[in-house]
Amino acid sequence: MRLITHNMLSCNIKGVANGFPLLIEAGKVIEKEVDFNPDFLRHMFAKIEWKALVEGARSMGYAELPEDSPDATVLDSDESFLKKLHHALLELHLEEGALVCPETGRKFPVNKGIPNMLLHEDEV
Amino acid sequence: MILDVLRSIRTCYRRRNLPSCGFYSTSKMREVKVKASSREFINEEEEEEENEISSSLSSVKSTPEIEKKYVHRVYDAIAPHFSSTRFAKWPKVAAFLESLPCGSVILDAGCGNGKYLGLNPSCFFIGCDISHPLIKICSDKGQEVLVADAVNLPYREEFGDAAISIAVLHHLSTENRRKKAIEELVRVVKPGGFVLITVWAVEQEDTSLLNKWTPLSPKYVEEWVGPGSPMNSPRVRNNPFFSLESIPETEVSTKEHKVENIPCFGLESIPESEESTREQKAESIIPESKESTIPVEGTLETLKKNQQEYFVPWHLPYHRAEVSGASASALASGLAKKDDRKGAVVYNRYYHVFSEGELERLASGVGNAMIVDRFYDKSNWCIVLQKAALNQD
Numbered sequence: 010m011r012l013i014t015h016n017m018l019s020c021n022i023k024g025v026a027n028g029f030p031l032l033i034e035a036g037k038v039i040e041k042e043v044d045f046n047p048d049f050l051r052h053m054f055a056k057i058e059w060k061a062l063v064e065g066a067r068s069m070g071y072a073e074l075p076e077d078s079p080d081a082t083v084l085d086s087d088e089s090f091l092k093k094l095h096h097a098l099l100e101l102h103l104e105e106g107a108l109v110c111p112e113t114g115r116k117f118p119v120n121k122g123i124p125n126m127l128l129h130e131d132e133v
Numbered sequence: 134m135i136l137d138v139l140r141s142i143r144t145c146y147r148r149r150n151l152p153s154c155g156f157y158s159t160s161k162m163r164e165v166k167v168k169a170s171s172r173e174f175i176n177e178e179e180e181e182e183e184n185e186i187s188s189s190l191s192s193v194k195s196t197p198e199i200e201k202k203y204v205h206r207v208y209d210a211i212a213p214h215f216s217s218t219r220f221a222k223w224p225k226v227a228a229f230l231e232s233l234p235c236g237s238v239i240l241d242a243g244c245g246n247g248k249y250l251g252l253n254p255s256c257f258f259i260g261c262d263i264s265h266p267l268i269k270i271c272s273d274k275g276q277e278v279l280v281a282d283a284v285n286l287p288y289r290e291e292f293g294d295a296a297i298s299i300a301v302l303h304h305l306s307t308e309n310r311r312k313k314a315i316e317e318l319v320r321v322v323k324p325g326g327f328v329l330i331t332v333w334a335v336e337q338e339d340t341s342l343l344n345k346w347t348p349l350s351p352k353y354v355e356e357w358v359g360p361g362s363p364m365n366s367p368r369v370r371n372n373p374f375f376s377l378e379s380i381p382e383t384e385v386s387t388k389e390h391k392v393e394n395i396p397c398f399g400l401e402s403i404p405e406s407e408e409s410t411r412e413q414k415a416e417s418i419i420p421e422s423k424e425s426t427i428p429v430e431g432t433l434e435t436l437k438k439n440q441q442e443y444f445v446p447w448h449l450p451y452h453r454a455e456v457s458g459a460s461a462s463a464l465a466s467g468l469a470k471k472d473d474r475k476g477a478v479v480y481n482r483y484y485h486v487f488s489e490g491e492l493e494r495l496a497s498g499v500g501n502a503m504i505v506d507r508f509y510d511k512s513n514w515c516i517v518l519q520k521a522a523l524n525q526d
Contacts, residue, residue, distance in 0.1 A: 010277075010279065011277055013238075013257065013259075013277075014259055014277055014279065016292075017259070017288050017289055017292040017293075018279075018287055018288065018289075019287055019288060019289040020287065021285050021286070021287045023192065023194075029289050039163065040163050043156055044156070046156075046236070048235065048236055049235075049236040049257065052236040052237075053236075053238075056238070056292055056323075058289075099156065117287075121269070121272065122272055123265075123268055123269065123272050123278060123279060123280060124279040124280070125265070125279070125280040126261075126279055126280060126281040126282075126287035127263070127280055127281065127282060128194075128282070128285065130195065133192045133194040133195050133285065
């Protein structure tokens, strides 16, 4: 699971009001290099919930992102920022661990890079 | 035609010649050691939960038995074989995906073996499916996937630029669930985003296929749906074909409702078919070669027109079925049967095939989206929805 996906995932248990973002329990993290695509990153920047990305990256061992969401102008002027964004969003993979609902504490397991977000009967 | 609309929308984007594996190249990989988090996330106290008042209020998100047995378990059991037959890309789906702007995030809900994930190399695909074995196949190909339920997507809203649902909704056994799945697709895309949905049609181009399908009466399907139904008693659940054999044969009737007798379904009612290759072609959306339509008698035609609930067989060759595991337990529980003549374990998949206009009617009930294209192609009904755009100055 990459952080780009994590930035979209939310706990959908019945009655949960604040299921996003999921906290990350990182067991095994791997890095896989991916081609740098600045246009894509610029497109993604508007979608991203910045705090969730920073927190998620930190949980996965990457603390290089600025704490606060930078101004959008940095997307055109600062390539080193784009590279950090690229690395955090696309190159870090949670292979083993769990995603935890911030409201209920329910853990969604991540095995072999695949999150299992299926709910039990009583959670639906 | 929608493709012209999409092309004109793309004027602000330029098609770049991006590497074909732009998001998925893995020239370098290393493991990162991460300290385990010291925060306590676990809330050990169980919240008290009241029992549901009655089964009639059971959530639309709760999976009905017929889907657990005749969709989920079947796909889990047949996943690798199923995946090996799913390689031809349907041109209409490919065209839709290729028309989307570069860098789009495309959500595939019910992605199966991931056939369409990554089809447009300039876009980023996130797939989900309820079948873990199928998702594992996607993951092994380097795709970004997760296990999730299309009726209740674990996604926050408006993240996707587009979404697709290819041959998925026909596996949902109630209208409410099918509608909910459409609502979910619309929810997770951005305002102005497009959604492509395809489903199997009642109106099959190859009408001889219907001879291989077992019709189910809607009343019968209803009995499988509720948790309080007699069909969920342990005796029946452990042997799904037990009750079926005790159900009297139906009278052949052209009336749509009020069928007094429930069709007896079981593999015995499926006529012996010809070569297995022909049946494999029947399973896929795209016939591997052109087949001529075999004419069907008038009465049978009328009957089939009103029939929308079916079991469609899947023949899993013995050499493909696990010696121990899914097929062994499926056979033991009666979920599947052996066909020695064909050398295959035969599973049944539940389908609600859609009649003309039905998909549109369902989609038009979704408030903040409108239908921008509709077509019939290769025995499938298809629509493209566009989510309402935000009002802009």
